[in-house]
Amino acid sequence: MLVTAAAALVAAGLTVTPAPATAAHGSGAHNSGDELTVSDRLADRRTVTIGDRFYEVGAADGSYPATGWHVRGEMGGFWSQPIKLLDGLWFAVDGTWLKAKSFTSGYGYTRMDLGGGVQRTDVVPDGNRAGLVGLHFDGGARQVRLTVDAHSELLKAYPWSGTTPSQDTVNLPDTGSFDGRDLVFQEQPNHYAALVGAQLTPDGHQLGPDFRGPQDPAVICPNTDPAPARCDDGPAGKGTGGQLTYTLDVPKGGRTVWFAVAGSDQGKQPAQAALAAALRDPSGQFARKQAQRREVSDRTHVDLPGDPLLAQSVEWSKQNLADTVQESRDLHLFASDQGTQSPPLAGTLAQARWIGAGWPDYPWIFGTDGEYTAFAAVAAGDFEAIEDHLRTLRDVSDIVNAKSGKVVHEVTPDGQVYYGTNDDPGNTDETVKFPSAVALVWRWTGDDSFRDSMYDFSVRAMKYAVGLDADGDGWPEGSGNVERAGMGAEKLDVAVYTIRGLADVAQLAASKGDTATADWANAQAASREKKFEDTFWYGGDAHGYADSLSDPGNVKLYQRYWIGLTPMEADLPGGPLASVAHADDTLAQHERACYNGDFGLFHTGTGPTSDAKGNPGPSCDSVVSSAPSDRETFSLGSAVAAVAEGNYGRLAQQHAYTTDNARIQLDPDVWELPGAMPEIAPSPDFGSNLSHDFLSRSSVLQAWGTYGVLWPVVAQQLGVAPDLGRGQLAVVPQIPPGQQRVAGSGIRLGGGDIDVTATRSGATLTTQVRRTGVRGTLTLGAVLPAGASVRSVSLDGHQIAYQRVTTTRGTEVRVPAGTGGGQHTLTVRLG
Structure with a gap:
């Protein structure tokens, strides 16, 4: 059934005001402007509903399968950074568990048609550690018996399943109780608490180890694969359950009942306060969330008569970015050395706000992700979000890395720094990209106070990176975006972004009157730019740049990675780095079948290789690479390709890549979650998210792919x-x-x-x-x-x-x- 905005929700305070219907797509899908609805394979589709202090991950049929791999099977459910609260929340009417007939993504909310005149709307108001679920019962006058099951899982975002220690040994059993109105779950002595309640007082309650609605008895995921096609709890799970029952009189005009889930890592009392705040005027909070998202929609509103799919993708990409803003407090910062150590704290951070990388497995703080997403954020007008993200990166990096200037790579919302400290190789690319993100925000905002607050760190970042040059050839060593064995010490993307970072620092310094730093940065950038083409252009029938240089001797390695497009993608103050001739040559090469699938750019192109896996695809050059191909299509890779084409005025070619990212977000034959840009597109060496079990999928919502939609339209077209x-x-x-x-x-x-x-x-x-x-x-x-x-x-x-x-x-x-x-x-x- 095709579902439009439900007029019946209006009377109950669940007001939904979509734009007029524009198109119907395929079987079981519908587009009504600011809503997208799907009705097929609901049990296979992950969903997310997100606020800045709380989020929910489930399935589109209303179930909560065990999801994710960082903490195996535990990345779904209800979370309030930095802890998980519940595995799930289930509803039954007159003894029958409700299952969705259709699922709708809206601007800032989700909705399910549960059949029998019942609709469910999930929304997370910003600023509170709680989420709301509204059940609307259509009229005719009747009385119903409503049952609510909740199953807790109180655990922290770190440690993970594969770290030392692991969540298997750290997670503690939960306890459940009833306070006369609400279910109360706690984990002691950690002071974790989760509450479930409603505006009504229940008729009765039960407590026990189960209470997972129709998912009882639970199937527990094994620690290792193979896993069942679907399981209900991770192997580290130690939660407990509870049930609330209500008798509802539904009048002729219908009735809405609001439920809330709330939590805290500071004890029961803050959780109770969050629950009370959520249940105070919930319909008003829903209306305010909608109003906030209409403001997001009103910014950067585009009209592209020749490319309506791309225009629609711009609209949903802005909503995706609004969804990804997160906040955590009282972070205790320490470096885990890739999950192997638990050293003393390096320090604390009272508050962190950031743009989350991806859901459900990466909703935390990343350097390189945010630096790419910065371009989408400014194009969408999300200045505050990206400024907060960069401040958080600066603060965490300065505390953990003792003000060296090195930018951390990955930080969980409790303060664990997985990678990117002074004592590990880190990713050099995100250190040199940081000043460029600062300069970008400054150019779009003209905010000198922001520039000034970031200036010292930006200069230290570039000086740190320039110092990572053991052989003195001008090219910093260290990892770039491609973290694969067999690359040379000096990476192409690191070199590209180093030149851009130096040029941007020079502009920042000049604007502040810091002539010495401006002269230093300009000279450093110019010396590298002068020799870049000779150093990295591989030439021949490769028609591209070397992916890395191997020492001694700066031996060029050509391995067909997607970073081969960064010399065209990175726009310096004076224009992109690659010469027009080389740009046209390599862009055309990357448009061929050895680099592209149905949905965009491969991570690693196909061609002759010495790797035992052999070459599974066509060959476009004669270079024998030591790297195997990887025909996974990441939304970031296609974004970089789209921006690179646009920098050289190749908008006909750009159209293919912008369409690729728009389709994985909006095409009902492709999407997992309607309107959400995923991490990986359907591709030969990955399949699709829907072809994987819930434990092994890529992110259903990934922020950085929006770079390939918003920037090409706003900055280039x-x-x-x-x-x-x-x-x-x-x-x-x-x-x-x-x-x-x-x-x-x-x-x-x-x-x-x-x-x-x-x-x-x-x-x-x-x-x-x-x-x-x-x-x-x-x-x-x-x-x-x-x-x-x-x-x-x-x-x-x-x-x-x-x-x-x-x-x-x-x-x-x-x-x-x-x-x-x-x-x-x-x-x-x-x-």
């Missing part, structure tokens, strides 16, 4: 290029081939916003910009079609002198448009 820290703003759109119009409104810049509309009608290009509250000198422009000549250029109806500027995107026409607000129109007539 609409051409929005702010440099507000230096008082400048350029808007130079490029309309994709075959399209006549691209537009965006409410694009947040500094303390204001701009609207951009670019059109092509016959031989006329028009760029129209309206800005409100955005200071700085405006430059308007347009990227000319290849080979086009210019007959005339006018600004606001008056012919004007113009610049013709050759860039990697093509030939651009640019004109100054002053410093005032209001609206300006640039008209370019082609000869």
Whole structure:
């Protein structure tokens, strides 16, 4: 059954206000603007409902299978960072357990049609360690017996199943009780507590080891594979259960009952306060959550008549980013040396806010993930979220790494630093990407106070990285994004991002009047940029860059990794690093079948190899690599490819990659969770998430893939290029081939916003910009079609002198448009 927004929810306070229906997709799926509904394979689909202090992971049929691998089978259920609270929450009406007939993703909430006139809406208000579940019973007057089962699992985000110690030995048994209204679960002496209750007082209750609704008796996952196709609890589980029963009179107009789950790692009293706050005006909290998400939708609202799928992906990508903001408090920081040690604390951090990497197995703090996601965040106007993320990375890194400048890699919300300390190799790429993320935010916000708070750490980061150069050749050693054995010590992406990081630090330093640092960083960047092409271009029929250099002698290794596109993807202050000739050569090579599947770029392309696995795909070059192919398609890889194509004006080719990421988010034949960008797309060496059991899937929601949607549209097609820290703003759109119009409104810049509309009608290009509250000198422009000549250029109806500027995107026409607000129109007539 195709489900639209449920009008019946309105009377009960479960108000849902979708946009008009736009399209129906495939069997069992429906799109109604700000809602996406699916009704097939519900038991196989993971779902997430997220707030900044609480989240829930279950299945789309209303069940809670054992999920995830970091703590095997325990990454699902209900969580409040840094602890898990419950395995699940189940409902029965008149003795029959409810099972969803359809599932709907909405902006900030999820909904299930449970049949029999019952609908369930899950929402997590921000700012509280609690989540809400609303059950709406449609009218006719009736009386129902409602049963609620809850099963606890109080445990911390760390340790994991494979660490020393492991969760198998650290997790303690839970106890359950009833306080006259609510179920109360506790784990002592850790002061962990979880509560389940409603606005109503129950008729009765029971306590015991089970109470998992229709998932009793529970199937326990084994410690190692093979595992059953579906199990109900992880091997480390030591939770307990409880049941509440209610008698409900449902009037003719229907009735809604709200339930809440709340928790704390500080004892029962804070959990009780969180529960009480959640059940105080729950329908109002739901309405406020919807209003918040409408504000998210109103920012960076795009109109792409020639690419409606990409426009829809922009809308859902903004919601994905809003979902990923997390907060934890009272972090006790220590470095576990990849899960092998429990040393004394390095220090504490009172509060951390960040953009979570992925659900359910990576909802915590990462360096490189956030640095890629920063580009999507500023394009979406999520300035506060990315600023908080960078502050958290700085604070944790300075405490754990004693202010060395090294950026940590991975931090759980309790303060465990898995990797990226001074004593381990870490990932050099995230240290050199950090200053670029700071400079990016500064350019989009013009916030000098943020720049100033990050400046010292950014300089220390680059000086630390430049010092990681044992052979003195200018290329820092250490891991990059590809953490695979057999690579040389000096990685391509580290080299690329080092040059960009130095150039960005130079701009930050110059803006502060720190001439010495600016001169140092400029010289360091220039010396590396000058020799980059000769050092890393592999050439021949590889048509690409070496993935790494092996010492001694800087021997070039070509292994077909996705990082081969980073010289085109990384946009320095003066433009991308790769020469146009090399960029066109390697971008075209990566578009071939040896690098691409049905949904985008492979992690590692196919071709001749000395690896015992052999070559499973076509060969596009004759280089014999020591690395095996890996035909997994990560949403990040396709994002990097899309951005790389756009940096060189190849928007027809870019379209393939933006469509790939949009489809895995929005195509009912592909998605797992409607509207959510996953970590890995369906691909030959992975299959799909739906082809894996719940213990071995990739993330159902991964933040960094949105980089490949928001940035290509806002920064490349609409051409929005702010440099507000230096008082400048350029808007130079490029309309994709075959399209006549691209537009965006409410694009947040500094303390204001701009609207951009670019059109092509016959031989006329028009760029129209309206800005409100955005200071700085405006430059308007347009990227000319290849080979086009210019007959005339006018600004606001008056012919004007113009610049013709050759860039990697093509030939651009640019004109100054002053410093005032209001609206300006640039008209370019082609000869």
